[in-house]
Amino acid sequence: MTGAERRAALEDIAAEVRACTRCRLHETRTRAVPGEGDHDTEVLFVGEGPGMNEDREGRPFVGRAGGLLERLLASIGWQRDDVFITNVVKCRPPGNRDPEPDEIAACAPYLQRQTAALDPSVVVTLGRFSMATFMPGVRITQAHGTTRPADPETGALDATVFAMYHPAYALRNPTVERESFEDVASVPEVLLASRERRRVARHARRPTPTGKTDDDHPTSTTHPAAPTSDADQLSLF
Ligand code: URA
Numbered sequence: 526m527t528g529a530e531r532r533a534a535l536e537d538i539a540a541e542v543r544a545c546t547r548c549r550l551h552e553t554r555t556r557a558v559p560g561e562g563d564h565d566t567e568v569l570f571v572g573e574g575p576g577m578n579e580d581r582e583g584r585p586f587v588g589r590a591g592g593l594l595e596r597l598l599a600s601i602g603w604q605r606d607d608v609f610i611t612n613v614v615k616c617r618p619p620g621n622r623d624p625e626p627d628e629i630a631a632c633a634p635y636l637q638r639q640t641a642a643l644d645p646s647v648v649v650t651l652g653r654f655s656m657a658t659f660m661p662g663v664r665i666t667q668a669h670g671t672t673r674p675a676d677p678e679t680g681a682l683d684a685t686v687f688a689m690y691h692p693a694y695a696l697r698n699p700t701v702e703r704e705s706f707e708d709v710a711s712v713p714e715v716l717l718a719s720r721e722r723r724r725v726a727r728h729a730r731r732p733t734p735t736g737k738t739d740d741d742h743p744t745s746t747t748h749p750a751a752p753t754s755d756a757d758q759l760s761l762f
């Protein structure tokens with residue numbers, strides 16, 4: 526997908542979300558919250574669902590949890606505009622209750638399509654519900670700060686998933702908040718590793734005139750190109 530096609534796909538999804546009536550959450554929402562960010566980013570952050578402030582503004586993570594998410598990003602030198610931020614359900618569950626399984630299932634195709642359009646190198650899950658989508662069958666107390674390959678059924682073409690606690694939970698628990706700063710510190714190196722893994726995989730798939738693939742050249746896997754500078758390594762672009 527070209528950048529323009531990606532932008533158009535994400536804008537189409539957002540328009541559908543704003544008009545969506547696929548589950549009961551549409552009845553109580555003020556505004557649906559499709560998600561926002563850099564359409565060309567390599568990193569997708571996925572939260573649980575909009576809260577009161579998000580429901581009012583139609584934008585993700587604009588309340589207190591969003592403030593912590595921005596501080597977590599700032600601690601690694603990133604800003605919210607550098608990444609794409611969305612949620613498992615796009616409309617606020619009344620009273621901030623947990624989303625129900627049928628609501629998550631109804632909304633899943635939007636997240637799947639966003640993930641497929643962005644084709645991120647890294648998906649960072651925020652909280653249990655997002656983690657359960659991309660990294661099923663694990664407990665967050667064990668899985669936070671760790672990676673798994675994303676299941677292609679989530680729409681991820683070739684992504685590494687990195688689990689974090691939900692920022693709203695971290696706000697209520699100083700130990701979890703401290704662990705969240707420790708966890709997010711790994712995200713740049715997770716990005717580097719995933720970017721390199723994808724580069725090698727793409728290289729290996731490229732056909733050659735002899736009918737062999739570049740896989741047959743061991744240099745493509747054993748001697749990855751050295752990054753040119755630390756700044757290049759950690760930059761999103
Ligand atoms: N919590 C979430 O999970 N998502 C938001 O967008 C805001 C708070």
Ligand code: SF4
Pocket residue numbers: 542545546547548549550551557614615616628631632
């Ligand atoms: Fe549609 Fe998702 Fe909102 Fe339900 S939560 S109405 S499926 S956009």
